[in-house]
Amino acid sequence: VGSEMCIRDRFIPIFVTDSVFIELQNKQIRTMDRKKMKRVALGALICAFSLSSCADKDVYQGGEGGNDKNTPLSPTEAFDFNMKQEVKVNVDYGFTNDYYIVFELYSQNPMKEEDGSWVKDETLSYIYSASTDKKGKYSGSTQIASDIKEVWLYTDYLGAISPVKITISDNGEIKYNQADYIASLNTQTRGVTNSGHNYLDDWMLMPGADWDIYGLPSNIEPNISMPSAATLYSIKEVYSSKGNGKTMEDVYPQFFGSNISSEIKVIKDTELSLVFVASTASWKNVVGYFTYPTGTVPNVDNIQKVLAFPNATPINKIVENERVGALLCGHEVKLKYWNSEKQQFEDKFPAGVTVGWCLEGNGFNKGNIVRHSYVGEPRYSYSAMNSDNKQRVVALRDKGTDQLVAIGFEDNKDLDYCDATFYLKIAESQAIDTDLPELPSVDPPITVNNTVTGLLAFEDLWPSQGDYDMNDVIVEYKSTIYQNALTGKAYKIVDEFTPVHSGGSLVSGFGYQLYQLEQDRVRSIKVEGPEGWRVETDQSSPTIILFDNLRSVIGQKYTVTIDLADVDPKQVASPYNPFIFVTSRAREVHLVNYPPTDKADKELFNTHDDVSNVSAGIYYISRYKGEVDLMPYGMNLPVIDFTVLSKAEGVKIYETFPKFISWVESGGKKNTDWYKK
Numbered sequence: 001v002g003s004e005m006c007i008r009d010r011f012i013p014i015f016v017t018d019s020v021f022i023e024l025q026n027k028q029i030r031t032m033d034r035k036k037m038k039r040v041a042l043g044a045l046i047c048a049f050s051l052s053s054c055a056d057k058d059v060y061q062g063g064e065g066g067n068d069k070n071t072p073l074s075p076t077e078a079f080d081f082n083m084k085q086e087v088k089v090n091v092d093y094g095f096t097n098d099y100y101i102v103f104e105l106y107s108q109n110p111m112k113e114e115d116g117s118w119v120k121d122e123t124l125s126y127i128y129s130a131s132t133d134k135k136g137k138y139s140g141s142t143q144i145a146s147d148i149k150e151v152w153l154y155t156d157y158l159g160a161i162s163p164v165k166i167t168i169s170d171n172g173e174i175k176y177n178q179a180d181y182i183a184s185l186n187t188q189t190r191g192v193t194n195s196g197h198n199y200l201d202d203w204m205l206m207p208g209a210d211w212d213i214y215g216l217p218s219n220i221e222p223n224i225s226m227p228s229a230a231t232l233y234s235i236k237e238v239y240s241s242k243g244n245g246k247t248m249e250d251v252y253p254q255f256f257g258s259n260i261s262s263e264i265k266v267i268k269d270t271e272l273s274l275v276f277v278a279s280t281a282s283w284k285n286v287v288g289y290f291t292y293p294t295g296t297v298p299n300v301d302n303i304q305k306v307l308a309f310p311n312a313t314p315i316n317k318i319v320e321n322e323r324v325g326a327l328l329c330g331h332e333v334k335l336k337y338w339n340s341e342k343q344q345f346e347d348k349f350p351a352g353v354t355v356g357w358c359l360e361g362n363g364f365n366k367g368n369i370v371r372h373s374y375v376g377e378p379r380y381s382y383s384a385m386n387s388d389n390k391q392r393v394v395a396l397r398d399k400g401t402d403q404l405v406a407i408g409f410e411d412n413k414d415l416d417y418c419d420a421t422f423y424l425k426i427a428e429s430q431a432i433d434t435d436l437p438e439l440p441s442v443d444p445p446i447t448v449n450n451t452v453t454g455l456l457a458f459e460d461l462w463p464s465q466g467d468y469d470m471n472d473v474i475v476e477y478k479s480t481i482y483q484n485a486l487t488g489k490a491y492k493i494v495d496e497f498t499p500v501h502s503g504g505s506l507v508s509g510f511g512y513q514l515y516q517l518e519q520d521r522v523r524s525i526k527v528e529g530p531e532g533w534r535v536e537t538d539q540s541s542p543t544i545i546l547f548d549n550l551r552s553v554i555g556q557k558y559t560v561t562i563d564l565a566d567v568d569p570k571q572v573a574s575p576y577n578p579f580i581f582v583t584s585r586a587r588e589v590h591l592v593n594y595p596p597t598d599k600a601d602k603e604l605f606n607t608h609d610d611v612s613n614v615s616a617g618i619y620y621i622s623r624y625k626g627e628v629d630l631m632p633y634g635m636n637l638p639v640i641d642f643t644v645l646s647k648a649e650g651v652k653i654y655e656t657f658p659k660f661i662s663w664v665e666s667g668g669k670k671n672t673d674w675y676k677k
Contacts, residue, residue: 069606072613073621073630079667081592081632083675084143088173089128091153093136093160099229101136101157102445102485104129105174107145110154110163115414117280118317119241120154127151129448131485136160136178143573145638147672156445158232158278158329158421161316185315185323199369200360203288203305206336207345213367215284215311216326217333224330225275227423229444231398231406232329235277237442238396239408239418247415248394248408255394255437262381262393264355264405264424265294265433269348272355273425274308276331277406279317281419283362284324285411286369287312289335294354298382303356304340305378308333311364312409312420332425357381357393359420361411379411393417395424396439402430406439448483452574455637457645460504460582462589462633463610465622470635470653471645472504473550479574489566495574498557501646502550508580511536511545513597514562515577521565529558539598550580575636590620591634627654628664640675 091103104110104126112121127148132138144151153176154163164181166174197211210218226232242251249256264272274289290303313325336345337353349355361375371378380386381393390410394417398404405424408417426432453476460472475497482492499510514522522542527533529546530553536543544560547553564572579590579597586601596602596619605612609622624631644656654660659674 070609070611070623072606072616073611073618073623075613075616075618077630078593078613078616078618078621079630079664081635081664082668083146083635083637083672085146085148085172086141086143087168088141088175089130089138090173090175091132091136091138092177092179093132094177094179095132095134095136095159097226097229098134099136099444100132100134100485101155101160101229102129102131102448103138103153103155103157103160105144106152106154106163107148109152109165113282114241116282116412117241117414117416117419118282119243119280122243125451125453126154129450131445131448131483131488145672146668147676156233156236157229158236159226159229161314161328164316182315182328197367197369199307199310200363200371203286203307203360203369204338205307209307211310211367212326214315214323214326215309215313215364215367216331217309219333221273221332221334223332224328225273225332225425226330227275227398227404228400230441231400231404231423231439232277233444234398234439234442235406235408235421235423238440239278239394239406239416239421241280241414241416241418248417249415252440255396256391260391260437261435262357262391262395262407264395265435266349266351266353266355266431267433268351268428268431270426270428270431271348272335272427273332274335274407275333275423275425276309276312276327277329277421277423278418279312279314279325279327279420280416281312281411283375283411283419284364285312285409285420286310286360286363287409287420287422288358288360290356290358291337291349291353292356294352298356298385300377300385304338305358306336306338307369308335309420310369312359312422313364357395357407357409359392359409359411379409390415395436397434397436398423399438399441402426402432402434403428405432405436446485448485448488449480450483450569451478451480453478453639454575455639455642456575456578456591456634457637458508458580458589458634459632460506460508460580460589462582462587462620463604463606463622464608465624465631466633467650468624468631468652468654469503469645469648469650469656471501471648472506473499473508473510473580474501474503474642474645475499475510475578476639476642477575477578479576481569481572481574483569484566487566488569490569490572491564491566493562493564493572493574495560495562496557497546497560498555499547499550499553500555500642502554503646503649504582506582507548508550508582509545509548509585510550510578510580511543512576512578513539513541513543514572515541515595515597516571517541517564517567521567521571523563523565525563526561527558528560529553530556533558536597536599541597543597578636579634589633591636592621592632593617593619595619626652627661630664637675 105128111118127144128142150167152163287309288307292298317325337349359379379392383391394408396406403426407422409420410417411419456475457470458473459466478496480494533546546558577594579588581588588600611623612619620633648656659671663671663674
């Protein structure tokens with residue numbers, strides 16, 4: 001550290017007494033004349049002062065001397081330097097089918113457009129995840145970064161609207177009620193077109209069919225028709241983007257081939273309903289059906305396309321800040337059979353007919369049904385009717401019943417068949433031919449995982465003040481907690497700790513404590529990493545020491561797996577209670593307001609510059625006479641490039657991050673993103 005950074009901003013007088021001079025004269029430089037010896041002695045003491053002024057990295061500095069104790073900090077003055085906010089999470093999907101779902105919260109939209117489809121951005125990490133009860137309700141709380149002002153609520157479960165953007169309220173609540181959300185969107189509806197729309201001549205409408213400006217059919221059934229949760233999870237798994245350039249045929253080749261049908265052969269008179277499930281398409285697609293006598297060959301000229309859904313787009317889809325869809329999973333339209341001989345629609349589809357499917361790519365435009373030259377002709381389930389002879393529909397029979405068939409459409413070229421996903425509801429049992437492939441079973445999620453990452457930065461001179469560059473010890477961490485989706489209890493945690501920088505000259509070790517747990521709540525602890533780690537069994541709470549000398553393990557990762565006896569996840573909230581210990585095991589340095597372990601020397605509190613108030617639960621904080629009144633000895637930071645701190649040797653953290661000052665002065669209310677510069 002350069003001398004300009006080390007010398008304190010205060011004057012300390014230096015006196016050289018005759019006795020000191022005489023002692024130096026007798027022991028060191030007897031042959032020199034008196035004048036020269038005095039210059040040497042004076043220079044030696046000035047050098048000693050200079051070294052002591054640089055001792056921010058070496059020895060204790062400042063504060064009260066002797067046995068005097070500092071006045072504890074008043075709770076009204078305290079600031080915890082916590083960069084997280086406690087938020088309440090209240091979610092109500094309003095289910096009636098007795099099934100829980102797992103949801104996730106993101107700090108940005110987790111969906112992205114890729115090759116004409118909206119897919120989940122797997123590069124993003126969620127900030128919180130939990131499971132609802134069997135009525136789709138969840139009420140709890142969690143800690144998230146304090147600079148987050150809005151979140152996106154996401155779930156894989158197709159029976160819920162996802163994702164939904166939610167603003168965190170002023171009182172720190174993330175609240176979502178699906179019924180209220182749908183109602184708020186429906187207030188934006190501009191009314192039914194009253195047959196003022198236009199549609200293509202080669203399409204036919206069912207009697208009384210109409211739609212609003214968003215394409216919501218007027219003949220939608222009044223009640224939502226939802227299949228079992230297991231069926232929806234299976235549909236989600238099969239009809240989804242496969243990534244890495246893979247198509248559905250690459251993953252499920254058994255669904256394709258010249259002998260595979262995507263059409264429904266009716267063998268007993270029955271009513272049929274088409275039920276919307278989901279769409280990942282960027283296009284606003286028109287979906288319909290046609291029929292032909294079983295055993296005959298259909299073609300474009302001898303079939304009649306009948307419109308079922310003018311716009312197969314979900315209600316929560318937003319394009320350029322405008323809502324563009326209206327459909328909910330479970331929206332049902334009863335199909336009508338077009339009897340070409342009698343020139344009339346009938347409620348039941350007769351035995352001996354085959355039902356095929358058709359899609360007009362991006363055909364919904366401002367309430368009208370159109371055909372674009374860049375799209376070309378409609379897509380058909382009967383492959384030979386398509387100009388490229390490609391299979392454009394995959395239909396899969398639910399093996400648990402013969403009255404449900406999942407149907408996925410491909411509108412363009414990525415061949416994931418999730419551009420419009422429906423299921424066909426068959427009123428009569430044993431009414432269709434069972435030659436369709438089966439829908440694979442997919443188990444619903446049984447676990448909930450939450451991962452937290454961050455940077456732990458410490459000053460090593462506690463209880464004295466340091467230079468507050470916050471880089472004496474820097475450790476990166478990644479912690480994952482595993483919970484049972486049904487009970488919400490935590491049964492395992494996996495932590496990764498990597499020491500990445502040593503900026504102090506003292507010998508520092510590192511460990512952490514699950515300070516809210518009793519020892520018997522831990523079933524086992526496994527550590528993978530450099531030798532020297534240990535579990536301290538003589539502590540009141542589980543305590544793990546990873547290393548005793550930071551410099552010997554820089555850049556080496558420790559992985560700690562802890563099996564738990566089903567505990568409340570709040571009891572193992574990361575990063576637990578991390579600490580360093582400096583020059584001896586007894587001199588622990590923790591984050592602000594985190595308690596010392598049983599092995600810490602409690603007599604060090606309120607000495608030198610520490611103003612902890614142990615009785616009030618205020619620990620490891622100093623009163624600072626500078627740009628801010630208080631300073632910490634350790635901080636839990638969001639993951640940033642640690643070199644920003646490591647390169648700022650001797651530079652106070654508020655000089656590296658100028659917004660730090662107003663963040664502290666406001667008690668954490670202003671400039672919550674100060675670490676982003």
